[in-house]
Amino acid sequence: MGACQFKERGTGKTAQEVYRKLCEIAEEEYGHQEGYNGTISTTSGFRDETEAYNKSKFKDVSAYIYNRFDSHVMNKRDCSAICVRQPVPNKNKTKSQVEHIVTPGTKKWILKYFVYSGYDTFIGAYLTKGEAVTKARAHTEKTIESTYITMEKVLDKANKTVAKITYKKSTTERDGEWVFFGYAAE
Numbered sequence: 001m002g003a004c005q006f007k008e009r010g011t012g013k014t015a016q017e018v019y020r021k022l023c024e025i026a027e028e029e030y031g032h033q034e035g036y037n038g039t040i041s042t043t044s045g046f047r048d049e050t051e052a053y054n055k056s057k058f059k060d061v062s063a064y065i066y067n068r069f070d071s072h073v074m075n076k077r078d079c080s081a082i083c084v085r086q087p088v089p090n091k092n093k094t095k096s097q098v099e100h101i102v103t104p105g106t107k108k109w110i111l112k113y114f115v116y117s118g119y120d121t122f123i124g125a126y127l128t129k130g131e132a133v134t135k136a137r138a139h140t141e142k143t144i145e146s147t148y149i150t151m152e153k154v155l156d157k158a159n160k161t162v163a164k165i166t167y168k169k170s171t172t173e174r175d176g177e178w179v180f181f182g183y184a185a186e
Helices: 015-030 050-055 061-070 129-143
Strands: 003-012 079-085 096-100 109-117 121-126 147-155 163-167 176-185
Touching: 003 015, 003 061, 015 079, 015 176, 050 079, 061 079, 061 176, 109 129, 121 129, 129 147
Parallel strands: none
Antiparallel strands: 003 176, 079 176, 096 163, 109 121, 109 147
């Protein structure tokens, strides 16, 4: 199998985040093909060359990258990255905000029986244990999967959410931008 050159650009908070995102996109678009799809996803990590680029005589990122390709110092599955725009982190003291959700009136708790298949697939919620057992048995007999019944207290006719916390973006915050290049296996 051979190798082909690639050059990808992406934005994010860190180079690692952008590299993972580019690899995921490449695999979604071109498949895995046992590690030989000709994209960045066939590389085994990356090397940050931002400092080397900044110290170089090149003023253009593309010229630096093509020089690296022409010098034949990179091998198959090698990947390098250059930061072309530094990320600016959120410098706010508080980086989130809280929205309190108030439900007027009194709350009433009721006991319900929850039926699950394999402890993770929700089948249904019932007011009596008898109903829950009947539904669980029917499910087990139909699918041959074991079912489990749990007893839980839940709010009756009320919103169980009491607060929502959201990220509070800074006005100066921005993602960084990186260029990744190298030789992909094909």
